[in-house]
Ligand SMILES: Cc1cc2nc3c(=O)[nH]c(=O)nc-3n(C[C@H](O)[C@H](O)[C@H](O)COP(=O)(O)OP(=O)(O)OC[C@H]3O[C@@H](n4cnc5c(N)ncnc54)[C@H](O)[C@@H]3O)c2cc1C
């Protein structure tokens with residue numbers, strides 16, 4: 378289809394605003410500027426696509442968050458005088474935009490953050506129906522990333538240091554405020570309930586929330602997870618309220634308890650801003666400015682700023698530079714043909730059916746496997762089957778309850794256990810993508826493939842993020858209520874040693890693994906046999922959807938002991 382000249386109501390330029398580009402403040406500014414100059418207003422098109430929202434078995438809360446924000450954004454722009462054309466379709470985003478371009482002329486779009494969306498829209502760009510302009514929702518550029526890249530793998534701390542120097546954020550006369558670039562080592566306190574952790578805000582039940590709740594139940598009823606629309610920010614004002622809550626109640630204690638996990642508070646002092654931040658409802662620049670001006674202790678300010686201008690920007694660049702892990706410094710891992718369902722069909726005994734065919738260009742993502750044998754299917758425990766391990770069961774329940782959990786539970790419980798069980802990193806990534814309402818390919822793939830599972834090797838981290846029970850016990854309070862004891866019967870420590878033994882040939886050349894592999898070599902053969910037996914038992918029971926217990930683990934170890942004594 379050839380592009381037509383722009384038409385309709387004096388609009389000079391029509392923009393396609395994607396679901397993660399919902400920056401109402403920007404468009405208010407654009408509208409005010411146009412009005413001030415007597416220039417034509419820009420027009421905006423917004424697409425709600427059932428195909429895209431149902432492409433994977435996403436948590437209902439994630440679908441509701443997106444619909445609420447798209448609709449609130451539309452109203453906010455109309456109130457500011459911007460003409461908005463919105464379409465609800467059972468079909469794809471690309472088909473809807475093609476139709477709009479046929480009517481309104483070629484559309485302009487900020488470069489999509491998601492690779493998957495870039496791939497879907499590429500044919501429209503090629504046909505001249507869509508003009509892509511740089512996306513301004515980021516603090517750093519690809520040039521910042523390239524300039525900070527060393528000859529080895531990419532490292533967040535090198536990137537972060539360079540970004541601080543270039544932007545002047547938390548810098549004074551060319552030196553870091555407080556005398557050092559990172560306060561990470563001071564941010565590792567256990568939390569025992571004092572000071573009290575804040576309860577996240579809930580939002581007023583409006584007709585928009587009623588409408589979206591009804592539609593999600595009706596149109597996306599097969600999707601998993603609990604729907605609780607009053608917990609979700611919808612309007613720009615809701616995002617502001619959530620962010621003020623984060624600044625006032627979380628930030629002062631963010632630093633010291635950044636790594637703490639607790640049954641008493643799911644969020645501890647984390648701000649829960651990622652879902653709306655990743656939708657573009659609030660720019661990262663604004664978060665950093667507010668935090669830098671907050672006056673709270675530097676260890677919290679620096680800790681938060683590092684997450685936003687460091688980790689968040691860094692992972693996005695790694696994703697771009699590796700083409701979504703399809704090209705990991707020359708290695709070209711397998712790419713799945715279609716999006717995975719993360720084990721949904723195994724759990725529910727039915728295929729995940731898509732109503733309409735996938736758009737051309739969309740695939741199932743890269744599946745690197747640096748740790749060769751990591752192909753265990755994701756256990757049903759991640760879908761809510763009880764595993765018998767309290768840390769895992771509690772965090773999984775939290776995720777299906779609210780489509781979010783904080784960083785350390787993602788990394789050191791969900792990621793750690795899956796890695797120790799050699800779970801297929803692609804399937805785990807797909808699970809995080811469907812379960813969390815802040816997940817988008819540019820952020821979930823680096824965090825799971827690149828960081829948690831080490832599936833891409835030392836491309837962005839130096840070693841796997843794994844631990845035994847001692848870490849989970851030290852940083853959390855799950856163990857107190859568990860049938861296992863972290864110092865004795867808990868199998869996680871044996872899983873840790875068994876992991877190191879299995880992957881020693883791959884990890885041997887890694888200098889950061891030298892010490893721990895030295896300890897592994899000092900482990901006796903009977904201990905190693907018991908480690909292997911614990912691994913096989915836990916993996917096999919969990920993959921079958923069963924539950925382990927101290928008695929079942931002890932029986933597996935006893936059986937292995939009697940075999941080795943024969
Ligand atoms: C296995 C795994 C999967 C993850 N998947 C996602 C995901 O799909 N989407 C997502 O936004 N974050 C993801 N993260 C990063 C991090 O866990 C979340 O950003 C954070 O928990 C969001 O909660 P919050 O807003 O309260 O964060 P806070 O702790 O309050 O931190 C503030 C902000 O820092 C940013 N941030 C912190 N760490 C990271 C990181 N490693 N990568 C990117 N941004 C970071 C986020 O934007 C976050 O909102 C993942 C981490 C791990 C270990």
Ligand code: SF4
Nearest residue numbers: 766768856859863867
């Ligand atoms: S004892 Fe082991 S399984 Fe139980 S909560 Fe602690 S670390 Fe998790």
